[in-house]
Amino acid sequence: MAVTKGARTNGAGTSEATVGGAQVTFLEAIRQAMFEEMERDAAVVLLGEDVGVYGGAFKTSEGLLARFGWERVMDTPISESAIIGAACGMSYLGLRPIVEMQFIDFIVCAFNQITNFVAKGHYLWNAPAPMVIRGPSGGGVHGGPFHSANPEMYFVHTPGLKVIYPSTPYDAKGLLKAAVRDNNPVLFFEHKFLYRRIKGEIPAGDYTVPIGKAVVRREGKHLTILSYAAMMHTSLEAADALAKEGIEAEVIDLRTLLPLDEETILQSVKKTNKCLVVHEDTKTGGIAGEIAAILCEKAFGDLDGPLLRVTSLDTPVPYAPTLEDHFLPNAKKVFTAAKELARY
Amino acid sequence: MKKELTRQQYLDLYYYMRLNRAVEDTMVKLFRQNKIVGGLYSSLGQEAISVGSAYALEKKDWLAPMIRNIGALLVKGVPPRDIFMQHMAKYDSPTKGKDGTSHFGDLDHRHIVSPISMLGDLIPVMTGVAMAGRYLGQKIVAMTWIGDGGSSTGVFHEGLNFAATQKAPFVLILENNLWAYSTPVRKQVPLEDLANRAKAYGIDSYIVDGNDVVAMYSTAKEAVERARGGQGPILIEAKTFRRLGHAQHDPAEYVPKEMRAHWEARDPITLYEKYLAGEKLLDAKNKKEMEDKIEALLGKEREFAENSPMPPAELAEEGVYCTGDDCHKIRAKWERPIAEVTPPKSSVAAVWTVPGFGSGKGSGGTNAPIHFGDAPVSAEKSAGARKPGAKILTKSAAKKTVKAEAASASRKARR
Numbered sequence: 001m002a003v004t005k006g007a008r009t010n011g012a013g014t015s016e017a018t019v020g021g022a023q024v025t026f027l028e029a030i031r032q033a034m035f036e037e038m039e040r041d042a043a044v045v046l047l048g049e050d051v052g053v054y055g056g057a058f059k060t061s062e063g064l065l066a067r068f069g070w071e072r073v074m075d076t077p078i079s080e081s082a083i084i085g086a087a088c089g090m091s092y093l094g095l096r097p098i099v100e101m102q103f104i105d106f107i108v109c110a111f112n113q114i115t116n117f118v119a120k121g122h123y124l125w126n127a128p129a130p131m132v133i134r135g136p137s138g139g140g141v142h143g144g145p146f147h148s149a150n151p152e153m154y155f156v157h158t159p160g161l162k163v164i165y166p167s168t169p170y171d172a173k174g175l176l177k178a179a180v181r182d183n184n185p186v187l188f189f190e191h192k193f194l195y196r197r198i199k200g201e202i203p204a205g206d207y208t209v210p211i212g213k214a215v216v217r218r219e220g221k222h223l224t225i226l227s228y229a230a231m232m233h234t235s236l237e238a239a240d241a242l243a244k245e246g247i248e249a250e251v252i253d254l255r256t257l258l259p260l261d262e263e264t265i266l267q268s269v270k271k272t273n274k275c276l277v278v279h280e281d282t283k284t285g286g287i288a289g290e291i292a293a294i295l296c297e298k299a300f301g302d303l304d305g306p307l308l309r310v311t312s313l314d315t316p317v318p319y320a321p322t323l324e325d326h327f328l329p330n331a332k333k334v335f336t337a338a339k340e341l342a343r344y
Numbered sequence: 345m346k347k348e349l350t351r352q353q354y355l356d357l358y359y360y361m362r363l364n365r366a367v368e369d370t371m372v373k374l375f376r377q378n379k380i381v382g383g384l385y386s387s388l389g390q391e392a393i394s395v396g397s398a399y400a401l402e403k404k405d406w407l408a409p410m411i412r413n414i415g416a417l418l419v420k421g422v423p424p425r426d427i428f429m430q431h432m433a434k435y436d437s438p439t440k441g442k443d444g445t446s447h448f449g450d451l452d453h454r455h456i457v458s459p460i461s462m463l464g465d466l467i468p469v470m471t472g473v474a475m476a477g478r479y480l481g482q483k484i485v486a487m488t489w490i491g492d493g494g495s496s497t498g499v500f501h502e503g504l505n506f507a508a509t510q511k512a513p514f515v516l517i518l519e520n521n522l523w524a525y526s527t528p529v530r531k532q533v534p535l536e537d538l539a540n541r542a543k544a545y546g547i548d549s550y551i552v553d554g555n556d557v558v559a560m561y562s563t564a565k566e567a568v569e570r571a572r573g574g575q576g577p578i579l580i581e582a583k584t585f586r587r588l589g590h591a592q593h594d595p596a597e598y599v600p601k602e603m604r605a606h607w608e609a610r611d612p613i614t615l616y617e618k619y620l621a622g623e624k625l626l627d628a629k630n631k632k633e634m635e636d637k638i639e640a641l642l643g644k645e646r647e648f649a650e651n652s653p654m655p656p657a658e659l660a661e662e663g664v665y666c667t668g669d670d671c672h673k674i675r676a677k678w679e680r681p682i683a684e685v686t687p688p689k690s691s692v693a694a695v696w697t698v699p700g701f702g703s704g705k706g707s708g709g710t711n712a713p714i715h716f717g718d719a720p721v722s723a724e725k726s727a728g729a730r731k732p733g734a735k736i737l738t739k740s741a742a743k744k745t746v747k748a749e750a751a752s753a754s755r756k757a758r759r
Contacts, residue, residue: 120460
């Protein structure tokens with residue numbers, strides 16, 4: 001995957017080469033978002049495993065302890081249920097906790113706490129739990145079956161949660177800030193392949209990116225490619241190759257998976273009449289299936305071809321580079337599927 | 345520390361226990377009339393625990409009841425109608441019919457966190473409440489309950505361990521009623537005293553006779569004030585017995601007859617009445633007045649509940665998300681200067697400074713503190729030195745040692 005630069009356009013629809021901004025990595029954008037939110041509001045606290053002195057396993061919280069102190073940056077035991085449960089309790093007194101899962105794979109250790117306690121509170125007893133649960137996700141770095149997960153769909157299936165999965169430094173910062181300020185529990189997935197591989201311009205000063213809004217990364221008329229996170233960049237790479245063959249793909253970055261921006265999706269598909277979904281999550285039960293159902297319900301007459309999907313295989317994430325490369329989608333697979341779809 | 349109660353406090357404890365039982369008796373009637381939509385869980389014989397422990401809290405403190413802690417809700421000021429309507433799935437109930445039983449809370453006024461059916465989840469949640477209260481300078485204590493069965497869940501241990509490492513102002517009441525549904529405690533936990541769970545986390549614990557409301561109150565009060573004073577979380581094991589089945593549908597035929605008889609003879613309300621009469625705190629006239637008051641109150645509350653409508657069907661679609669500013673009005677209530685937790689005052693050297701840790705001196709676990717700001721403690725004062733069972737009250741209704749009682753109950757449970 002040749003990821004050189006961030007995406008071409010940002011959520012505000014303007015060029016990311018904002019005057020006065022700076023080139024930062026995806027990781028630095030996340031760190032800045034937490035830093036600035038903690039600076040802005042003393043109700044914002046951070047807790048997780050090794051987030052303090054060590055600055056997080058990936059250094060996303062580096063410098064936060066030094067700045068904000070022990071009461072606001074809390075190193076915890078290895079107890080995901082306790083961490084998330086405690087964050088929920090903190091939110092009841094008006095705090096806005098950010099929880100780091102050291103690897104997002106471990107979020108399932110707190111599955112009950114998130115899906116039964118945190119997610120249902122507002123619906124059942126009028127208890128909003130504003131908190132952000134964030135952590136490094138995704139494969140492509142040979143992390144093996146327990147350090148490469150894309151568990152977003154477990155939570156997209158849970159009413160009461162919001163699920164964000166950004167692909168650019170600009171979005172990562174703006175969406176994370178929006179998540180901290182949101183009055184609902186928000187899951188924020190950070191694709192670790194992107195942490196230090198991509199850079200993007202982000203403006204100086206405070207900004208947020210709205211939760212629940214997709215963005216068109218590249219305009220096109222022959223087919224729509226829907227994607228998010230690392231596969232966003234893979235899709236753009238494939239779109240460049242397709243353009244050389246005269247196929248103009250419209251590439252949309254979903255950015256938020258729950259709530260899904262149906263309007264942007266439908267608008268594009270009604271224009272191109274063809275839809276390809278690319279995600280790194282495994283195929284069965286992935287968001288592509290949900291999108292296929294939405295298109296059948298709301299744009300069936302507009303479709304000139306089948307909805308195709310390029311996803312990871314329905315297996316655990318394997319460790320060996322040869323196996324993982326085979327497991328993951330890549331630009332070539334996207335290119336091949338898009339060409340097949342374009343024939344309709 | 346022994347705290348003498350005022351006459352009013354003694355009578356309050358009696359009132360809330362009677363109210364607790366009367367509310368549940370009323371609900372049994374409603375259940376038999378098919379007016380309760382789902383299950384009905386009983387705390388018959390366990391009223392002293394809910395009432396005595398919740399009564400030890402201050403108004404600003406937080407609690408999270410379990411299904412057998414209706415007494416705690418009543419002490420916190422929840423009107424009986426709310427409890428009736430919850431069970432009846434009525435529109436005017438706290439959850440508007442979205443959930444039943446005592447699954448409701450009140451963040452704004454009464455500081456009650458709702459339980460869920462998955463046991464143990466409240467332990468880390470209330471740890472977080474306690475930590476947030478401390479962070480904001482509110483000097484609150486958070487309290488929740490767990491059963492003997494619930495003490496085997498993973499989150500019980502994660503939560504208690506986290507509370508202990510944080511020295512959170514948190515009190516956990518472990519109601520050992522000897523049965524988790526149909527499974528006796530002996531089959532669940534290889535411990536005679538569940539208070540010993542606390543040893544694993546280096547926190548203090550008490551064992552108390554759960555059928556003795558004064559002992560329960562007095563122990564809880566001591567624990568609450570110690571937690572408030574910064575001594576960290578405390579576990580209280582209350583020995584008791586679940587007199588009815590898991591819920592109304594369960595006749596509990598698996599409970600040995602002798603065991604049931606033993607505990608029925610130790611009804612907490614009967615025991616307390618004898619005690620109050622002996623101390624000349626309650627006579628027949630006072631008792632009658634209180635009974636009349638409760639009857640009149642519950643008559644009105646029940647009528648209100650029965651007249652409340654079922655929720656409109658469309659309500660099922662509402663409230664999944666908090667949208668707009670109106671649905672989240674809770675703001676951090678600072679009772680300390682915010683400047684203390686904002687830069688530059690909050691800024692620290694981000695390095696571990698752990699006196700004695702790893703030096704080998706602390707092999708006995710006594711002088712290698714790993715909390716920041718902790719002074720090394722001597723062996724005698726270290727956590728766990730307080731022996732469970734030390735808390736036996738001279739003025740309590742039952743003067744036998746708690747341990748002997750519990751041991752005999754456990755022996756029966758083994759049969």
